Amino acid sequence: MAEARLCPQCGAELPVDAPAGLCPRCLLQQGIGNGSGTPSTTVNDPTLAPRTTNPGGPAPGTKVRYFGDYEILEEIARGGMGVVYKARQMSLNRPVALKMILAGEWATPEARQRFRAEAEAAANLQHPNIVAIHEVGEHEGQQYFSMDFVAGKNLADLVRGNPLSAERAAAYVQTIAEAIHFAHQRGILHRDLKPQNVLIDAEDRPRITDFGLAKRVETDSGLTRTGDVIGSPSYMPPEQASSCPDEVGPHSDVYSLGAILYELLTGRPPFRGATTWETICQVLQTPPVSLRKLNPAVPRDLETICLKCLEKSPAKRFGSAHELAEELERFLHGERILSSSRRLEPARMGRWVKWGALIGAVLCVVLGAIGWPPQSFLSAPDKRRDAEEKSDAGNEREDAGVIGHDGGPVPVGNQTQPRLIRGDLRCGRIV
Numbered sequence: 001m002a003e004a005r006l007c008p009q010c011g012a013e014l015p016v017d018a019p020a021g022l023c024p025r026c027l028l029q030q031g032i033g034n035g036s037g038t039p040s041t042t043v044n045d046p047t048l049a050p051r052t053t054n055p056g057g058p059a060p061g062t063k064v065r066y067f068g069d070y071e072i073l074e075e076i077a078r079g080g081m082g083v084v085y086k087a088r089q090m091s092l093n094r095p096v097a098l099k100m101i102l103a104g105e106w107a108t109p110e111a112r113q114r115f116r117a118e119a120e121a122a123a124n125l126q127h128p129n130i131v132a133i134h135e136v137g138e139h140e141g142q143q144y145f146s147m148d149f150v151a152g153k154n155l156a157d158l159v160r161g162n163p164l165s166a167e168r169a170a171a172y173v174q175t176i177a178e179a180i181h182f183a184h185q186r187g188i189l190h191r192d193l194k195p196q197n198v199l200i201d202a203e204d205r206p207r208i209t210d211f212g213l214a215k216r217v218e219t220d221s222g223l224t225r226t227g228d229v230i231g232s233p234s235y236m237p238p239e240q241a242s243s244c245p246d247e248v249g250p251h252s253d254v255y256s257l258g259a260i261l262y263e264l265l266t267g268r269p270p271f272r273g274a275t276t277w278e279t280i281c282q283v284l285q286t287p288p289v290s291l292r293k294l295n296p297a298v299p300r301d302l303e304t305i306c307l308k309c310l311e312k313s314p315a316k317r318f319g320s321a322h323e324l325a326e327e328l329e330r331f332l333h334g335e336r337i338l339s340s341s342r343r344l345e346p347a348r349m350g351r352w353v354k355w356g357a358l359i360g361a362v363l364c365v366v367l368g369a370i371g372w373p374p375q376s377f378l379s380a381p382d383k384r385r386d387a388e389e390k391s392d393a394g395n396e397r398e399d400a401g402v403i404g405h406d407g408g409p410v411p412v413g414n415q416t417q418p419r420l421i422r423g424d425l426r427c428g429r430i431v
Contacts, residue, residue, distance in 0.1 A: 073088060081101065097149045098145075099146075131147050153199070155195035158200060159263060171328075176208060180193070193256035247314075250320055255317060259309075262310065
Protein backbone atom coordinates (compact mmCIF):
# COMPACT_ATOMS: atom_id res chain seq x y z
CA MET A 1 0.00 0.00 0.00
CA ALA A 2 1.37 3.39 -1.02
CA GLU A 3 2.28 5.78 1.81
CA ALA A 4 -0.19 8.65 2.18
CA ARG A 5 1.11 12.00 1.04
CA LEU A 6 0.45 15.10 3.13
CA CYS A 7 0.21 18.75 2.18
CA PRO A 8 3.35 20.48 3.48
CA GLN A 9 1.29 23.62 4.16
CA CYS A 10 -1.62 22.38 6.31
CA GLY A 11 -0.84 18.69 6.78
CA ALA A 12 -4.00 17.50 5.02
CA GLU A 13 -3.85 14.23 3.11
CA LEU A 14 -3.38 14.73 -0.64
CA PRO A 15 -5.54 12.92 -3.17
CA VAL A 16 -3.89 9.89 -4.78
CA ASP A 17 -3.84 11.50 -8.22
CA ALA A 18 -2.79 14.98 -7.02
CA PRO A 19 0.53 16.36 -8.26
CA ALA A 20 3.29 16.99 -5.79
CA GLY A 21 2.88 20.21 -3.83
CA LEU A 22 0.04 21.84 -1.91
CA CYS A 23 -3.47 20.52 -1.50
CA PRO A 24 -6.28 22.15 -3.53
CA ARG A 25 -7.48 24.22 -0.52
CA CYS A 26 -4.07 25.78 0.08
CA LEU A 27 -3.59 26.43 -3.62
CA LEU A 28 -6.97 28.16 -3.73
CA GLN A 29 -6.21 30.26 -0.66
CA GLN A 30 -2.92 31.43 -2.11
CA GLY A 31 -4.64 32.23 -5.37
CA ILE A 32 -7.49 34.35 -3.99
CA GLY A 33 -5.73 35.76 -0.92
CA ASN A 34 -7.99 37.08 1.89
CA GLY A 35 -11.11 37.35 -0.20
CA SER A 36 -10.16 40.73 -1.62
CA GLY A 37 -9.52 39.35 -5.10
CA THR A 38 -5.79 39.97 -4.76
CA PRO A 39 -3.48 36.98 -4.44
CA SER A 40 -1.76 36.78 -1.14
CA THR A 41 1.86 37.84 -1.20
CA THR A 42 2.58 36.79 2.33
CA VAL A 43 4.29 33.46 2.48
CA ASN A 44 3.36 32.89 6.13
CA ASP A 45 -0.32 33.82 5.91
CA PRO A 46 -1.57 33.91 9.55
CA THR A 47 -4.72 31.94 8.65
CA LEU A 48 -2.73 29.02 7.29
CA ALA A 49 0.04 26.84 8.56
CA PRO A 50 3.32 28.54 7.65
CA ARG A 51 5.52 27.16 4.93
CA THR A 52 8.64 26.72 6.99
CA THR A 53 11.62 24.47 7.36
CA ASN A 54 11.91 25.35 11.07
CA PRO A 55 12.83 22.09 12.82
CA GLY A 56 10.82 23.25 15.85
CA GLY A 57 7.63 23.49 13.80
CA PRO A 58 4.77 21.00 13.89
CA ALA A 59 5.26 17.59 12.35
CA PRO A 60 3.22 16.77 9.25
CA GLY A 61 -0.29 15.67 10.17
CA THR A 62 -0.20 17.44 13.55
CA LYS A 63 -3.31 19.45 14.39
CA VAL A 64 -2.22 23.06 14.71
CA ARG A 65 -4.11 25.99 16.19
CA TYR A 66 -3.53 29.52 14.97
CA PHE A 67 -4.46 32.88 16.41
CA GLY A 68 -3.67 35.71 14.05
CA ASP A 69 0.08 35.83 13.60
CA TYR A 70 0.62 33.25 16.33
CA GLU A 71 0.86 29.48 16.29
CA ILE A 72 -0.45 28.15 19.63
CA LEU A 73 1.86 25.47 20.99
CA GLU A 74 0.65 24.73 24.54
CA GLU A 75 -1.07 26.25 27.56
CA ILE A 76 1.40 27.22 30.27
CA ALA A 77 -0.66 29.18 32.83
CA ARG A 78 -4.22 30.04 33.72
CA GLY A 79 -5.53 32.56 36.22
CA GLY A 80 -8.72 34.26 37.27
CA MET A 81 -8.73 36.67 34.36
CA GLY A 82 -6.51 35.29 31.61
CA VAL A 83 -4.86 32.28 30.08
CA VAL A 84 -1.26 32.17 28.82
CA TYR A 85 0.00 30.03 25.96
CA LYS A 86 3.42 29.28 24.64
CA ALA A 87 3.23 30.34 21.01
CA ARG A 88 5.35 31.10 17.98
CA GLN A 89 5.06 34.46 16.31
CA MET A 90 5.20 33.38 12.69
CA SER A 91 6.15 36.70 11.11
CA LEU A 92 9.30 36.89 13.26
CA ASN A 93 9.72 33.16 13.86
CA ARG A 94 10.28 33.56 17.60
CA PRO A 95 8.78 31.95 20.72
CA VAL A 96 6.55 34.18 22.81
CA ALA A 97 4.09 33.93 25.67
CA LEU A 98 0.62 34.84 24.44
CA LYS A 99 -1.93 35.98 27.00
CA MET A 100 -5.64 36.17 26.19
CA ILE A 101 -8.57 37.32 28.24
CA LEU A 102 -10.20 34.22 29.68
CA ALA A 103 -13.81 35.08 28.87
CA GLY A 104 -12.92 35.87 25.26
CA GLU A 105 -15.51 37.83 23.32
CA TRP A 106 -17.98 37.48 26.21
CA ALA A 107 -15.76 39.40 28.63
CA THR A 108 -17.38 42.29 30.48
CA PRO A 109 -16.29 45.86 29.69
CA GLU A 110 -14.62 46.07 33.12
CA ALA A 111 -12.65 42.88 32.47
CA ARG A 112 -11.57 44.19 29.07
CA GLN A 113 -10.49 47.47 30.62
CA ARG A 114 -8.49 45.72 33.34
CA PHE A 115 -6.85 43.42 30.77
CA ARG A 116 -5.88 46.43 28.68
CA ALA A 117 -4.55 48.22 31.74
CA GLU A 118 -2.27 45.27 32.50
CA ALA A 119 -0.84 45.32 29.00
CA GLU A 120 -0.28 49.08 29.07
CA ALA A 121 1.34 48.99 32.51
CA ALA A 122 3.83 46.28 31.58
CA ALA A 123 4.48 47.75 28.12
CA ASN A 124 5.75 50.96 29.72
CA LEU A 125 8.29 49.12 31.87
CA GLN A 126 11.45 48.23 29.98
CA HIS A 127 13.61 46.58 32.62
CA PRO A 128 15.79 43.44 32.47
CA ASN A 129 13.92 41.90 35.41
CA ILE A 130 10.41 42.64 34.13
CA VAL A 131 8.93 40.46 31.39
CA ALA A 132 8.73 42.68 28.28
CA ILE A 133 5.54 43.19 26.23
CA HIS A 134 5.85 42.84 22.44
CA GLU A 135 2.41 43.42 20.99
CA VAL A 136 -1.05 44.39 22.22
CA GLY A 137 -4.07 43.81 20.02
CA GLU A 138 -7.42 42.20 19.33
CA HIS A 139 -8.22 39.34 16.95
CA GLU A 140 -11.77 38.34 16.10
CA GLY A 141 -13.10 40.01 19.22
CA GLN A 142 -10.48 38.40 21.47
CA GLN A 143 -8.05 40.73 23.25
CA TYR A 144 -4.47 39.56 23.64
CA PHE A 145 -0.90 40.64 24.17
CA SER A 146 2.37 38.84 23.56
CA MET A 147 5.45 39.00 25.76
CA ASP A 148 8.82 37.36 26.38
CA PHE A 149 8.67 33.62 26.79
CA VAL A 150 10.72 32.69 29.87
CA ALA A 151 11.74 29.05 29.76
CA GLY A 152 12.02 28.24 33.43
CA LYS A 153 10.18 27.75 36.71
CA ASN A 154 8.50 30.35 38.85
CA LEU A 155 9.60 30.86 42.45
CA ALA A 156 6.65 28.85 43.81
CA ASP A 157 7.71 25.81 41.79
CA LEU A 158 11.32 26.37 42.81
CA VAL A 159 10.53 26.27 46.53
CA ARG A 160 7.68 23.73 46.86
CA GLY A 161 8.12 23.44 50.63
CA ASN A 162 11.93 23.33 50.48
CA PRO A 163 13.46 26.60 51.72
CA LEU A 164 16.24 28.21 49.72
CA SER A 165 19.55 29.21 51.24
CA ALA A 166 19.56 32.59 52.94
CA GLU A 167 21.96 34.08 50.41
CA ARG A 168 20.03 32.88 47.36
CA ALA A 169 16.67 34.02 48.75
CA ALA A 170 18.07 37.44 49.70
CA ALA A 171 19.68 37.86 46.27
CA TYR A 172 16.41 37.04 44.46
CA VAL A 173 14.36 39.47 46.54
CA GLN A 174 16.98 42.20 46.27
CA THR A 175 16.80 41.99 42.46
CA ILE A 176 12.99 41.92 42.50
CA ALA A 177 12.89 44.91 44.85
CA GLU A 178 15.05 46.99 42.50
CA ALA A 179 12.75 46.13 39.57
CA ILE A 180 9.65 47.03 41.60
CA HIS A 181 11.30 50.32 42.62
CA PHE A 182 11.80 50.99 38.90
CA ALA A 183 8.05 50.48 38.38
CA HIS A 184 7.20 52.71 41.37
CA GLN A 185 9.34 55.50 39.96
CA ARG A 186 7.14 55.37 36.85
CA GLY A 187 3.98 55.53 38.91
CA ILE A 188 2.97 51.86 38.70
CA LEU A 189 2.11 49.56 41.61
CA HIS A 190 2.03 45.81 41.03
CA ARG A 191 -0.40 44.85 43.86
CA ASP A 192 -0.14 41.11 43.19
CA LEU A 193 3.45 40.18 43.93
CA LYS A 194 3.79 36.52 44.87
CA PRO A 195 6.17 33.65 44.06
CA GLN A 196 3.95 32.47 41.17
CA ASN A 197 4.40 35.83 39.43
CA VAL A 198 8.21 35.74 39.48
CA LEU A 199 9.83 33.60 36.77
CA ILE A 200 13.44 32.40 36.89
CA ASP A 201 15.12 32.41 33.50
CA ALA A 202 17.93 30.23 32.15
CA GLU A 203 20.52 32.60 33.65
CA ASP A 204 18.95 32.30 37.14
CA ARG A 205 17.59 35.85 36.97
CA PRO A 206 14.15 36.66 38.42
CA ARG A 207 11.66 38.19 35.95
CA ILE A 208 8.45 39.79 37.23
CA THR A 209 5.27 39.15 35.30
CA ASP A 210 1.46 39.39 35.60
CA PHE A 211 0.65 43.06 36.11
CA GLY A 212 -3.05 42.16 36.00
CA LEU A 213 -3.77 44.14 39.18
CA ALA A 214 -1.31 46.92 38.44
CA LYS A 215 -2.46 50.42 39.19
CA ARG A 216 -1.12 53.84 38.39
CA VAL A 217 -0.38 55.84 41.51
CA GLU A 218 -2.10 58.99 40.27
CA THR A 219 -5.33 57.28 39.20
CA ASP A 220 -7.02 53.91 39.36
CA SER A 221 -9.54 54.68 36.59
CA GLY A 222 -12.34 53.31 38.77
CA LEU A 223 -11.19 49.71 38.35
CA THR A 224 -10.90 49.19 42.09
CA ARG A 225 -13.72 50.21 44.39
CA THR A 226 -13.83 50.41 48.17
CA GLY A 227 -15.04 47.02 49.31
CA ASP A 228 -13.19 45.07 46.60
CA VAL A 229 -10.59 42.62 47.91
CA ILE A 230 -8.16 41.95 45.09
CA GLY A 231 -4.93 40.02 45.08
CA SER A 232 -3.67 36.84 46.75
CA PRO A 233 -4.58 36.85 50.48
CA SER A 234 -1.41 35.12 51.70
CA TYR A 235 0.77 37.87 50.23
CA MET A 236 -1.41 40.98 50.36
CA PRO A 237 -0.82 43.70 52.98
CA PRO A 238 -3.43 44.58 55.63
CA GLU A 239 -4.45 47.81 53.90
CA GLN A 240 -5.24 45.87 50.73
CA ALA A 241 -6.95 43.03 52.61
CA SER A 242 -9.19 45.54 54.39
CA SER A 243 -10.51 46.83 51.05
CA CYS A 244 -9.08 50.34 51.36
CA PRO A 245 -7.65 51.13 47.91
CA ASP A 246 -6.79 54.70 48.90
CA GLU A 247 -4.29 53.40 51.47
CA VAL A 248 -2.46 51.15 49.00
CA GLY A 249 0.90 52.51 47.87
CA PRO A 250 4.54 51.54 47.32
CA HIS A 251 4.69 50.32 50.93
CA SER A 252 2.09 47.69 49.96
CA ASP A 253 4.42 46.13 47.39
CA VAL A 254 7.18 46.23 50.03
CA TYR A 255 4.96 44.08 52.27
CA SER A 256 4.44 41.58 49.45
CA LEU A 257 8.19 41.43 48.85
CA GLY A 258 8.58 40.52 52.52
CA ALA A 259 5.96 37.79 52.11
CA ILE A 260 7.90 36.36 49.15
CA LEU A 261 11.13 36.42 51.17
CA TYR A 262 9.33 34.69 54.05
CA GLU A 263 8.23 31.82 51.80
CA LEU A 264 11.65 31.46 50.19
CA LEU A 265 13.22 31.11 53.65
CA THR A 266 10.59 28.91 55.34
CA GLY A 267 8.88 27.06 52.49
CA ARG A 268 5.43 28.49 53.35
CA PRO A 269 3.72 31.89 53.16
CA PRO A 270 3.46 34.02 56.30
CA PHE A 271 -0.31 33.49 56.50
CA ARG A 272 -2.32 30.54 55.27
CA GLY A 273 -5.75 29.73 56.64
CA ALA A 274 -8.22 26.99 55.80
CA THR A 275 -10.33 29.51 53.89
CA THR A 276 -9.75 32.81 52.15
CA TRP A 277 -11.59 34.66 54.93
CA GLU A 278 -9.51 32.98 57.63
CA THR A 279 -6.33 33.96 55.80
CA ILE A 280 -7.48 37.57 55.54
CA CYS A 281 -8.25 37.62 59.28
CA GLN A 282 -4.72 36.40 59.99
CA VAL A 283 -3.28 39.11 57.74
CA LEU A 284 -5.24 41.77 59.63
CA GLN A 285 -4.82 40.56 63.21
CA THR A 286 -2.11 37.93 63.70
CA PRO A 287 1.66 38.49 63.79
CA PRO A 288 3.64 36.11 61.56
CA VAL A 289 5.39 33.15 63.13
CA SER A 290 9.08 33.74 63.69
CA LEU A 291 11.12 32.59 60.69
CA ARG A 292 13.78 31.06 62.94
CA LYS A 293 11.11 28.97 64.63
CA LEU A 294 10.23 27.43 61.26
CA ASN A 295 13.79 27.35 59.97
CA PRO A 296 16.56 27.80 62.58
CA ALA A 297 19.11 28.27 59.78
CA VAL A 298 17.71 31.70 58.89
CA PRO A 299 20.20 34.40 59.99
CA ARG A 300 18.82 36.76 62.62
CA ASP A 301 19.56 39.86 60.51
CA LEU A 302 17.64 38.45 57.55
CA GLU A 303 14.71 37.61 59.82
CA THR A 304 14.74 41.21 61.07
CA ILE A 305 14.62 42.52 57.49
CA CYS A 306 11.79 40.18 56.53
CA LEU A 307 9.65 40.95 59.58
CA LYS A 308 10.12 44.69 59.08
CA CYS A 309 8.54 44.30 55.63
CA LEU A 310 5.61 42.44 57.22
CA GLU A 311 4.73 45.08 59.82
CA LYS A 312 0.98 45.71 60.03
CA SER A 313 1.55 49.47 60.01
CA PRO A 314 2.92 50.82 56.70
CA ALA A 315 4.90 53.46 58.60
CA LYS A 316 7.01 50.75 60.27
CA ARG A 317 8.05 49.11 56.98
CA PHE A 318 10.86 50.18 54.69
CA GLY A 319 10.15 53.54 53.12
CA SER A 320 10.61 52.17 49.60
CA ALA A 321 11.51 49.03 47.69
CA HIS A 322 14.90 50.63 47.07
CA GLU A 323 15.55 50.88 50.82
CA LEU A 324 14.73 47.20 51.14
CA ALA A 325 17.11 46.35 48.28
CA GLU A 326 19.91 48.35 49.94
CA GLU A 327 19.36 46.60 53.28
CA LEU A 328 19.49 43.20 51.59
CA GLU A 329 22.68 44.22 49.82
CA ARG A 330 24.25 45.08 53.20
CA PHE A 331 23.25 41.65 54.47
CA LEU A 332 24.72 39.91 51.41
CA HIS A 333 28.01 41.81 51.82
CA GLY A 334 28.26 40.91 55.49
CA GLU A 335 27.79 44.49 56.61
CA ARG A 336 25.82 45.67 59.62
CA ILE A 337 22.16 46.20 58.75
CA LEU A 338 20.37 49.43 59.70
CA SER A 339 17.08 47.83 60.73
CA SER A 340 16.53 47.52 64.47
CA SER A 341 15.19 44.38 66.07
CA ARG A 342 11.55 43.78 65.52
CA ARG A 343 9.20 45.76 67.75
CA LEU A 344 6.93 43.66 69.93
CA GLU A 345 3.35 43.44 68.76
CA PRO A 346 1.01 45.33 71.16
CA ALA A 347 -1.02 42.19 71.92
CA ARG A 348 2.11 40.18 72.71
CA MET A 349 3.49 43.05 74.81
CA GLY A 350 0.26 43.16 76.82
CA ARG A 351 0.43 39.44 77.57
CA TRP A 352 4.03 39.73 78.70
CA VAL A 353 3.21 42.63 81.05
CA LYS A 354 0.36 40.66 82.66
CA TRP A 355 2.51 37.59 83.17
CA GLY A 356 5.35 39.71 84.55
CA ALA A 357 3.06 41.38 87.10
CA LEU A 358 1.67 38.02 88.23
CA ILE A 359 5.11 36.44 88.59
CA GLY A 360 6.37 39.48 90.50
CA ALA A 361 3.49 39.31 92.98
CA VAL A 362 4.06 35.60 93.61
CA LEU A 363 7.78 36.17 94.20
CA CYS A 364 7.08 38.93 96.70
CA VAL A 365 4.76 36.68 98.70
CA VAL A 366 7.20 33.76 98.70
CA LEU A 367 10.24 35.86 99.60
CA GLY A 368 8.35 37.65 102.33
CA ALA A 369 7.28 34.33 103.84
CA ILE A 370 10.86 33.06 104.08
CA GLY A 371 12.20 36.35 105.44
CA TRP A 372 14.13 37.44 102.39
CA PRO A 373 16.56 39.08 102.23
CA PRO A 374 18.64 37.81 105.22
CA GLN A 375 20.60 40.25 107.37
CA SER A 376 23.88 39.15 105.86
CA PHE A 377 22.73 40.36 102.43
CA LEU A 378 21.97 43.87 103.66
CA SER A 379 24.42 46.68 103.14
CA ALA A 380 25.70 48.78 106.05
CA PRO A 381 23.28 51.69 105.44
CA ASP A 382 20.40 49.20 105.21
CA LYS A 383 21.43 47.58 108.50
CA ARG A 384 21.61 50.97 110.27
CA ARG A 385 18.22 51.91 108.86
CA ASP A 386 16.76 48.57 110.05
CA ALA A 387 18.22 49.07 113.56
CA GLU A 388 16.84 52.61 113.77
CA GLU A 389 13.40 51.40 112.75
CA LYS A 390 13.46 48.71 115.49
CA SER A 391 14.63 51.27 118.08
CA ASP A 392 11.86 53.66 117.13
CA ALA A 393 9.33 50.83 117.38
CA GLY A 394 10.57 50.02 120.90
CA ASN A 395 10.24 53.64 122.01
CA GLU A 396 6.74 53.78 120.70
CA ARG A 397 5.84 50.68 122.70
CA GLU A 398 7.26 52.24 125.90
CA ASP A 399 5.22 55.37 125.38
CA ALA A 400 2.12 53.27 124.85
CA GLY A 401 2.66 51.48 128.18
CA VAL A 402 2.73 47.94 126.97
CA ILE A 403 1.42 45.60 129.71
CA GLY A 404 3.13 42.34 130.59
CA HIS A 405 1.52 39.15 131.87
CA ASP A 406 2.28 40.12 135.49
CA GLY A 407 1.35 43.73 135.00
CA GLY A 408 4.95 44.91 135.55
CA PRO A 409 8.06 45.68 133.55
CA VAL A 410 10.29 43.02 132.07
CA PRO A 411 14.06 43.26 132.86
CA VAL A 412 16.33 43.15 129.84
CA GLY A 413 20.06 43.31 130.67
CA ASN A 414 20.62 46.24 133.05
CA GLN A 415 17.47 48.01 131.88
CA THR A 416 13.87 47.42 132.52
CA GLN A 417 11.61 47.16 129.45
CA PRO A 418 7.95 46.36 129.25
CA ARG A 419 7.14 42.81 128.05
CA LEU A 420 5.73 42.75 124.49
CA ILE A 421 2.71 40.55 124.24
CA ARG A 422 1.23 39.71 120.90
CA GLY A 423 -1.92 41.64 120.59
CA ASP A 424 -3.87 44.25 118.76
CA LEU A 425 -2.37 47.42 120.21
CA ARG A 426 -4.70 49.61 118.25
CA CYS A 427 -7.71 48.14 120.04
CA GLY A 428 -5.94 47.77 123.45
CA ARG A 429 -6.64 44.06 123.40
CA ILE A 430 -4.19 41.47 124.68
CA VAL A 431 -4.07 38.10 122.93
